[in-house]
Amino acid sequence: MMEELLSTQEELNHQSLQTKWRLMVLISQCALLILFLPIPLVTPKPIDRLIHIDATSFQFTPAEIKVNQGDRVTIEFVSTDVVHGISIDGYDFQLTSDPGQPVTGTFVASWPGMFRFRCSVACGNLHPFMIGKLWVGPNLILIRGVLLGILAVVAAIFSLKKSKVLKTGKTS
Amino acid sequence: MNRLDLTRTRWTNFLIRNRWPQFLIRAITLAGFIFTILAGLLGSVVGSHNFAIIFVWIAWWTALKLFFIPFGGRSWCSICPIPMPGEWIQNGGILQPRGKNFGLGKRWPKFLRGRWLQAGGFMLVGLFGVITLTSPSVTSIVLLIILLLAFVLALVFERRSFCNYLCPIGGFTGLYAQAAPVEVRVKNPEICSTHAQKSCYEACPWGVYPLALKSSANCGLCMECLRVCPSDNLAVNLRPWGSDLGPETKHSLDEAFLGLVMVSSALMDSAIFLGPWGQLKMAAYAIGTGSWFLFAGLFLVIALMLVPGIYTLAVWIANKLGEQKMNLRKALAHQSQVLVPLGLTAWIAFTISFALAKFSYVLPVVSDPFGWGWNLLGTVAKPWVGQSTLTSMLLQVIVLALGLFWSSRVAIKISGSLKQALPMIVFSAMTMVGMLWLLIG
Amino acid sequence: MKKEIIARSLVVFFIIIAISIPFVGRWLISRKQGTIIDLHARTFENGGWSMDTLQTRVGVPIRIRMTSEDVVHGFAIGGYEMIPLEVTPGEFVETTLTFDKPGEYTFFCNRWCSPNHTRMRGIIEVMP
Ligand code: SF4
Ligand code: SF4
Ligand SMILES: [Cu+2]
Ligand SMILES: [Cu+2]
Numbered sequence: 136m137m138e139e140l141l142s143t144q145e146e147l148n149h150q151s152l153q154t155k156w157r158l159m160v161l162i163s164q165c166a167l168l169i170l171f172l173p174i175p176l177v178t179p180k181p182i183d184r185l186i187h188i189d190a191t192s193f194q195f196t197p198a199e200i201k202v203n204q205g206d207r208v209t210i211e212f213v214s215t216d217v218v219h220g221i222s223i224d225g226y227d228f229q230l231t232s233d234p235g236q237p238v239t240g241t242f243v244a245s246w247p248g249m250f251r252f253r254c255s256v257a258c259g260n261l262h263p264f265m266i267g268k269l270w271v272g273p274n275l276i277l278i279r280g281v282l283l284g285i286l287a288v289v290a291a292i293f294s295l296k297k298s299k300v301l302k303t304g305k306t307s
Numbered sequence: 308m309n310r311l312d313l314t315r316t317r318w319t320n321f322l323i324r325n326r327w328p329q330f331l332i333r334a335i336t337l338a339g340f341i342f343t344i345l346a347g348l349l350g351s352v353v354g355s356h357n358f359a360i361i362f363v364w365i366a367w368w369t370a371l372k373l374f375f376i377p378f379g380g381r382s383w384c385s386i387c388p389i390p391m392p393g394e395w396i397q398n399g400g401i402l403q404p405r406g407k408n409f410g411l412g413k414r415w416p417k418f419l420r421g422r423w424l425q426a427g428g429f430m431l432v433g434l435f436g437v438i439t440l441t442s443p444s445v446t447s448i449v450l451l452i453i454l455l456l457a458f459v460l461a462l463v464f465e466r467r468s469f470c471n472y473l474c475p476i477g478g479f480t481g482l483y484a485q486a487a488p489v490e491v492r493v494k495n496p497e498i499c500s501t502h503a504q505k506s507c508y509e510a511c512p513w514g515v516y517p518l519a520l521k522s523s524a525n526c527g528l529c530m531e532c533l534r535v536c537p538s539d540n541l542a543v544n545l546r547p548w549g550s551d552l553g554p555e556t557k558h559s560l561d562e563a564f565l566g567l568v569m570v571s572s573a574l575m576d577s578a579i580f581l582g583p584w585g586q587l588k589m590a591a592y593a594i595g596t597g598s599w600f601l602f603a604g605l606f607l608v609i610a611l612m613l614v615p616g617i618y619t620l621a622v623w624i625a626n627k628l629g630e631q632k633m634n635l636r637k638a639l640a641h642q643s644q645v646l647v648p649l650g651l652t653a654w655i656a657f658t659i660s661f662a663l664a665k666f667s668y669v670l671p672v673v674s675d676p677f678g679w680g681w682n683l684l685g686t687v688a689k690p691w692v693g694q695s696t697l698t699s700m701l702l703q704v705i706v707l708a709l710g711l712f713w714s715s716r717v718a719i720k721i722s723g724s725l726k727q728a729l730p731m732i733v734f735s736a737m738t739m740v741g742m743l744w745l746l747i748g
Numbered sequence: 749m750k751k752e753i754i755a756r757s758l759v760v761f762f763i764i765i766a767i768s769i770p771f772v773g774r775w776l777i778s779r780k781q782g783t784i785i786d787l788h789a790r791t792f793e794n795g796g797w798s799m800d801t802l803q804t805r806v807g808v809p810i811r812i813r814m815t816s817e818d819v820v821h822g823f824a825i826g827g828y829e830m831i832p833l834e835v836t837p838g839e840f841v842e843t844t845l846t847f848d849k850p851g852e853y854t855f856f857c858n859r860w861c862s863p864n865h866t867r868m869r870g871i872i873e874v875m876p
Contacts, residue, residue, distance in 0.1 A: 166708070170701065194585025217791075217861050218820045224664075225696055234860035248697065249747055251581070257837040258819050260441045261592055263355065263665070267583045276700055280743045283708040288732055291715035292725060330755060338762035342769065349770050352817045356838030401755045677770060679777070680815070680840040 155294075162290045169282045178272060181205035188212050188267075190219035190232065192259055195252070198267035206244045206271075213237040220255030223269060231256055247272040310544040312494075314533065323530055323543055326402050329385065337388035340450065342676075347447025351678025357443040358676035361668045363450070364440050369662040371480070372654050380487030381480045385528040389454055390470055393461025394512065404510045404535055410462040415472055421561035425478030426568045430610060432475055433572045434603055437579060437591040467512045470527060481524040482565055483651045485551035485644075486713075490523045490544050491532065498540045507532035507541065517541060522551040524562075549713065552644045554721045559640050566646030567618055570738055571610035573653040577745035581660055617737070618646075621730040629727040645718045645731045652710025653742050656703040660746050663699050700747045707746075711739045784811045784842070789821040789835045789857065792864035797855075802872045809846045810872075815839060822858035825872065827851075832858045850876040 184206050189196040190213070202208055212221050212230045220231040228242045254265035313319040322328050347359030354360040375383040395401050397410050432439065432449075439445050457469040470477045493499055499518040508516040510531045517532045533541040578584070579591055590602035619639065626638045633641065675681045718731035788798035794817070804810040814823055816837040824832035825845070833841050835857075847853070856869035 166705075170704070191585075193588055195583070198583035198585065216863075218859055248700070251583075256820055257353070257355070257816075260354070260818070261437070261588050263441070264437075264580050264588050265585065266581065274748065276697075276704060277743060277748045280704040280707065280747065281740065283704060284711050284736060284739055284743070287708045287712035288715050288736065291712045291719065291732075295716060295719045296725070331758075334755075334759045334762050337759065338766040341763055342766035345767065345770050351815075351838055353838035400752050401759060402752050677773075678838050679774070680813075681773065681777075 158290075158293065162286065162293075165286055166283060169279055169286060174275060176272065176275075178204045181207065183207045183209065185209045185211065188221065190214045190221065190254065190265075191216050192219075193254070193261040193265040195221070195254075195265070195267040199270075200267070201270045202244050204244060204247045204272040207241060208244050209239055209241045211237050211239045217258050218256050219258050219265075221252055222255040223252040224250045226250065229255055244269075244271040248276055249274050310492075310542070310546050312542040312544055314539075314541070314543055319543075324533060326534070329530065330402060332386045333388055333391055336386055337391050340388045340454065344447045344450050344454075346676050347443040347445075347450070349677060350443060352443060353678055354441045354443055355668055356672065356675065356678030358672050359443045359446045359450075360440070361672040363446055365662050365665050366669050369658050369666075371476075372658045376480055376483045376487060376651065377655065378488065379528070380484030380489045380523050381526065381528045382489065383480055384470065384477065385530065387476075389457045389474070390461065390467050390512075392454070393458045393469070394467075396458075397461055397466075404531060405466070405512060410465075413464050415464050415468045419472060421472070421559065422478055422481075422565040423561050424473050425475055425481075426561070426565040428473060428475035429478055429565075429572065430568055430607075433575060433610070434606055435594065436576065437588060438594055440580075441592070466514045467527070471513060471525065478565055479569065482562065482569065483647060484523045484526075486549045486647050486651055487523065488546055488548050488550075489528065490520075490546055490550065491517060491526050491528060491530070492520055492542055492544055493518050494540045494542045498538050502538065506535045506537065510535040522556055524551070549648065549717065552647060552717045552720070556644070558643050560636060563618075563639050563643035563646070564615075566643050566650055567615050568610055569650040570646055570653060571614040573650060573657050574614075574738070574741055574745065575606060575609060577657050577660075577742060581657075582745060618642075618734060621734040624730040625722065625727050628730070629723050631723065641721060642718070642731055644721055645714045645735060648710055648713035648717060649735050649738055652706050652713065653738065656706045656710075656742055656746055659699055659703050659706065703746050704743070707739050707742055711735055781813075784813050787812050787814045789814060789816040789823070789868075790818055791821075791862035792867045793862055794818055796868045797857075797870045800870045802855075802870070803875065804845075804847065804872065805875050806847055806850050809844050811842065811844045813840055813842045815841075819861050820859055821861050821868070824856060824858040826854040826856065828853055834859070845872075847872070847874040850874050 181203065184202055186197075186200060186202075186208060188200075188210055210221070210228075210230065212232050213236065214232040214234045216234055218231065218233055220229065222229040223242075225246060225248075226242055226244075228240060230238050230240045232238050248271060250269045250271065252267045252269055254262055256262075258265065313323060343359050343362055346357060350357045350359065371383055391401075398405055399409055435445075439449055453474070456473070460469040460473070461467075496518060505516065507518075508514075511517070512529055512531060513525055513527045515525050515532075517526075520526060528543075530543070533543065579587055586598075587602065590596075590598040593599045619635075622638050622642045623635060625642065626632055626635060670684075672678075674684045714735040715728070715732045718728040718735065719725060722728035722731070785799070785802060787802075790796060790798070802810065802812070814833065814835045816835045816839075818837060820837070821835040822832050823835055823841075823843070824830065828845070828847065830843070830845070833843060835841060851874055853872040853874060854869055855872055857865060859865075861868065
């Protein structure tokens with residue numbers, strides 16, 4: 136990308152190259168800030184939650200779960216047809232249920248973000264795609280992503296605007 | 308121009324020019340291809356334990372999108388085994404340049420030219436994607452059909468007609484090769500103009516005249532032109548990313564269509580394979596049933612009407628805002644360049660989310676390709692359940708943002724003014740937010 | 749021309765290797781396995797057990813290698829003491845059974861694998 140950025144201004148002189156670099160550094164700093172700046176959030180007081188999840192080939196019901204960070208989440212998991220399992224990406228949590236036999240497990244939702252949960256017992260052709268989503272707290276990374284997108288557009292506009300001005304300045 | 312010509316360095320020149328390295332790789336990929344077909348047909352019906360599924364859909368498909376295309380454009384096509392048997396017959400030998408022309412050598416019919424069929428083929432893959440992705444035998448049959456079709460077409464039509472007009476992979480690689488950092492170009496056009504024989508054009512299996520190459524979309528990087536040029540006038544350049552995208556390059560409506568199909572497919576695949584909607588997955592799987600037709604209808608509405616509709620609207624507004632008005636058809640083709648970085652990065656982000664989680668299946672399946680309980684290399688281990696971690700999500704966000712940056716730049720570069728570029732930027736941003744929402748939302 | 753011949757033979761050679769891996773491999777394994785019975789588990793809708801009847805004699809051990817082709821199944825035998833086995837797709841479990849009494853034993857899947865799960869069964873005929 137850096138090369139692409141530079142390529143369009145091959146006629147540019149050394150000085151404008153420097154501005155270019157400065158711009159690049161500035162933009163990447165902004166990008167890093169957007170991605171990693173810790174955002175102090177008031178998390179609601181952690182509570183205990185009981186969530187019931189049904190598993191049917193190849194769907195969890197509910198497949199979308201929201202909890203707050205720090206909540207103690209107890210999942211009551213039951214399969215309604217064949218043996219299914221549930222495991223949550225990024226969490227050390229796994230349950231397996233025989234049809235009709237509920238199992239429960241508890242974890243503390245200490246990591247914020249969006250986590251997919253998947254069936255962990257091969258249950259048929261679509262097993263690899265049996266997926267649900269768990270949100271712990273607000274989905275900061277999505278917000279960061281959107282902000283980064285805005286930055287990307289601004290950066291694109293800036294990077295070319297500068298060069299056009301300089302180019303016309305040079306040829307006239 | 309900032310190009311690095313690989314033919315000027317001794318060892319790269321040798322690797323490119325000598326027929327043996329490329330031939331050996333292709334011979335191995337051909338054998339691998341046949342092995343894959345056999346594995347899918349004979350091996351376990353359990354996809355995650357079958358070489359065919361894991362190698363085609365996890366290893367190769369990922370490598371194509373994360374490695375071959377972004378770093379080498381059509382580099383896959385230069386080692387692709389699919390046209391090899393047909394070319395062997397056409398040229399009367401494996402190490403031969405084109406010339407003998409065995410076969411009927413018909414020209415590909417005019418009305419089937421362009422990228423329409425490739426786009427259609429890609430859409431078919433999408434419509435039957437869930438079953439292909441989970442059933443080893445279906446994967447094998449698809450591969451077999453592609454191999455046979457390429458062979459038969461090579462006997463009937465001239466050169467690589469299959470690659471140019473039919474191969475869905477070729478559509479994919481060709482479209483995004485325009486953004487890739489490799490190109491074959493003529494070193495000095497003046498030498499060409501005094502050379503009446505046009506050996507390079509005669510030798511090019513893709514029917515390309517290198518002197519006229521403006522975009523890498525149709526050049527398969529097969530290096531034949533380089534090998535026959537008597538004046539050593541062809542260069543293999545490393546170039547900046549996105550070099551073929553700009554205000555001057557020519558584009559046609561079929562490219563816009565292909566680009567849109569790819570973008571819609573990336574969105575649809577993210578929804579089907581990574582979304583929490585079981586109904587959608589099952590409908591996509593249950594081919595022939597009512598719910599599948601519903602799914603197919605939805606797929607086609609999105610790929611043929613919704614996304615192209617929004618795109619057309621954006622182009623129409625952009626055209627209205629511009630100083631010189633083009634006719635809409637031309638504008639649609641011209642703006643299609645924005646779809647190249649957009650689609651490429653959308654696919655990369657999808658792949659990061661989809662495949663990295665499943666990469667632990669690759670080693671076990673090398674040890675036990677047929678799922679018969681072998682352990683050839685001792686790498687059979689229970690693969691951990693796929694996880695998409697925070698790092699992978701950050702990567703996806705960064706890739707999508709880069710894509711938006713890139714496509715916005717292309718939009719601005721090919722438009723007369725910033726104002727005129729805005730609708731296309733909005734279109735790109737919508738696509739990116741859509742991907743973001745599906746992948747990490 | 750000599751190079752061309754080498755190239756052609758190489759292509760053919762690689763392809764022969766590719767083709768022979770599954771066939772030779774299968775043959776080698778079937779030789780090594782000898783009397784092991786391969787039993788594949790599928791849901792009743794997909795065809796059930798790949799064999800309906802197994803035969804043996806009293807006191808003669810019978811070795812079975814099982815795998816599932818779709819979902820997790822189980823393996824248990826009525827009237828025969830054993831820990832039920834778990835039959836996981838893509839993986840193999842082996843067991844050796846020895847019967848002391850003649851008769852017909854029913855083997856069945858003990859995990860709920862489909863609506864017709866209870867019909868997923870077969871017979872072991874033990875002859876005196
Ligand atoms: S177009 Fe298709 S068949 Fe032809 S070389 Fe490329 S991938 Fe292979
Ligand atoms: S232009 Fe050269 S490298 Fe490109 S396809 Fe034709 S012969 Fe091959
Ligand atoms: Cu399941
Ligand atoms: Cu069963």
